[in-house]
Amino acid sequence: MELRLSAADAELQAKARRFTDEVLVPLELECEEHDGLTAASAAAAKQAVLDHDFHAINHAAEDGGQGFDTFQVMLIEEQWGRATGALWDIPWRPSIPLAAGTEEQKERFLRPACRGERRDAYAITEEGAGSDVSMVATIAKRDGTGWVIEGEKWHVTSGDVADFFLVHAHVDGDPAKATVFLVDKDTPGVRLVRTPNYTHTFVFEHPIFAFDGVRVGDDRVLGDVGQGFELTKDWFVEERLMIGARTVGASQRCLDEALAFATEREQFGSPIADFQAVGFMLADMAAEIMAAKSMLYRVCWDAARGGIDRKRLHAEASAVKLLCSETAGRVADRGVQILGGRGYMREQAVERHWRELRVDRIWEGTSEIQRLVILNELRKRGPGAYVDWPI
Numbered sequence: 001m002e003l004r005l006s007a008a009d010a011e012l013q014a015k016a017r018r019f020t021d022e023v024l025v026p027l028e029l030e031c032e033e034h035d036g037l038t039a040a041s042a043a044a045a046k047q048a049v050l051d052h053d054f055h056a057i058n059h060a061a062e063d064g065g066q067g068f069d070t071f072q073v074m075l076i077e078e079q080w081g082r083a084t085g086a087l088w089d090i091p092w093r094p095s096i097p098l099a100a101g102t103e104e105q106k107e108r109f110l111r112p113a114c115r116g117e118r119r120d121a122y123a124i125t126e127e128g129a130g131s132d133v134s135m136v137a138t139i140a141k142r143d144g145t146g147w148v149i150e151g152e153k154w155h156v157t158s159g160d161v162a163d164f165f166l167v168h169a170h171v172d173g174d175p176a177k178a179t180v181f182l183v184d185k186d187t188p189g190v191r192l193v194r195t196p197n198y199t200h201t202f203v204f205e206h207p208i209f210a211f212d213g214v215r216v217g218d219d220r221v222l223g224d225v226g227q228g229f230e231l232t233k234d235w236f237v238e239e240r241l242m243i244g245a246r247t248v249g250a251s252q253r254c255l256d257e258a259l260a261f262a263t264e265r266e267q268f269g270s271p272i273a274d275f276q277a278v279g280f281m282l283a284d285m286a287a288e289i290m291a292a293k294s295m296l297y298r299v300c301w302d303a304a305r306g307g308i309d310r311k312r313l314h315a316e317a318s319a320v321k322l323l324c325s326e327t328a329g330r331v332a333d334r335g336v337q338i339l340g341g342r343g344y345m346r347e348q349a350v351e352r353h354w355r356e357l358r359v360d361r362i363w364e365g366t367s368e369i370q371r372l373v374i375l376n377e378l379r380k381r382g383p384g385a386y387v388d389w390p391i
């Protein structure tokens with residue numbers, strides 16, 4: 001079994017690390033203090049993304065993406081995840097279902113999004129529909145040759161900077177006809193309801209949008225009518241793996257900071273790392289990161305190069321998201337404890353990660369929903385996805 005990175009993968013990982021240290025980390029305090037970036041910083045960061053060829057790392061080269069496989073995308077996101085303020089979201093990664101579009105849709109939406117000329121946001125969640133996506137109340141009805149969409153979407157991440165949405169709606173209110181529509185933000189009837197504040201600092205916002213009788217043509221149906229749940233599931237799988245990657249990267253940053261502090265900080269005449277109560281926290285952080293990272297690499301390797309099927313990947317991605325995000329929560333919490341009072345100051349990366357990593361146990365399916373997916377897999381197909389490795 002070959003468990004080493006290839007030279008090309010190692011170089012990509014090192015490049016992503018440099019990008020994080022040189023482009024993203026220097027923006028952290030500005031983002032924290034101003035709850036976002038100034039227009040000048042945002043423009044410079046965008047240019048840096050293009051200069052480093054880090055735009056659309058998840059899409060095919062023929063669509064203007066970088067043509068990386070899932071393992072390589074994970075290597076990059078892991079490094080970006082070290083940065084706080086969700087600055088990892090600056091390098092745009094157009095939603096993966098856009099690759100299922102027609103040629104015309106790719107020309108209009110995906111390819112400009114890959115180039116950074118457009119930006120998408122994915123709108124599934126509603127006031128009454130969260131974990132249970134079948135409760136979506138956004139309706140699309142036939143109107144002549146097109147569609148009329150009516151509904152309201154919550155927590156639309158990067159909806160403030162997006163100029164089009166992937167809207168998950170039910171045709172005629174029927175969950176069996178779940179369908180994703182491509183909706184330009186400037187279409188009449190698209191309305192910003194409000195922009196709530198959240199626990200974390202995030203470089204972009206998560207607004208609520210209403211779709212008041214929004215008219216679109218047949219050419220705005222992504223895939224087929226009724227294919228919406230499958231497309232949205234593809235998005236979940238990719239995002240869950242990338243949450244795994246970023247939370248592992250964030251955990252490593254917390255360990256780095258806590259280890260450095262514990263080695264330097266002296267109380268009662270010795271470095272606090274000498275006290276087992278502190279040292280054992282560091283040891284637990286390291287061991288838990290090792291477990292999460294091993295699993296992340298294994299599953300992303302399987303996804304990219306192991307030839308596993310879609311169902312198995314869906315099952316494995318839930319385990320990755322669950323374990324990596326829960327590990328990160330514990331790791332960041334210990335990091336705060338080790339830094340003491342400084343750990344509670346927003347100017348410290350561990351404090352920001354501690355606050356910001358909380359959402360990783362909620363979005364893209366809560367920890368409870370990941371456990372449901374895993375249990376479902378166990379009951380349907382047995383434990384193979386989790387215990388039979390190598391395949």
Ligand SMILES: Cc1cc2nc3c(=O)[nH]c(=O)nc-3n(C[C@H](O)[C@H](O)[C@H](O)COP(=O)(O)OP(=O)(O)OC[C@H]3O[C@@H](n4cnc5c(N)ncnc54)[C@H](O)[C@@H]3O)c2cc1C
Pocket residue numbers: 121122123124125129130131132154155156157158198206359362363364365366367368369372
């Ligand atoms: C910052 C942020 C950004 C987001 N970005 C987006 C986005 O870009 N696009 C988008 O569409 N959505 C987005 N979301 C929404 C997110 O995916 C949902 O919040 C999440 O799926 C949970 O849904 P909910 O909030 O309605 O909670 P609910 O589904 O109401 O759940 C509440 C609680 O009940 C538990 N629960 C529910 N059902 C079960 C069950 N069957 N068994 C056990 N426990 C259960 C949950 O685990 C949770 O603890 C975002 C959310 C946040 C906070």
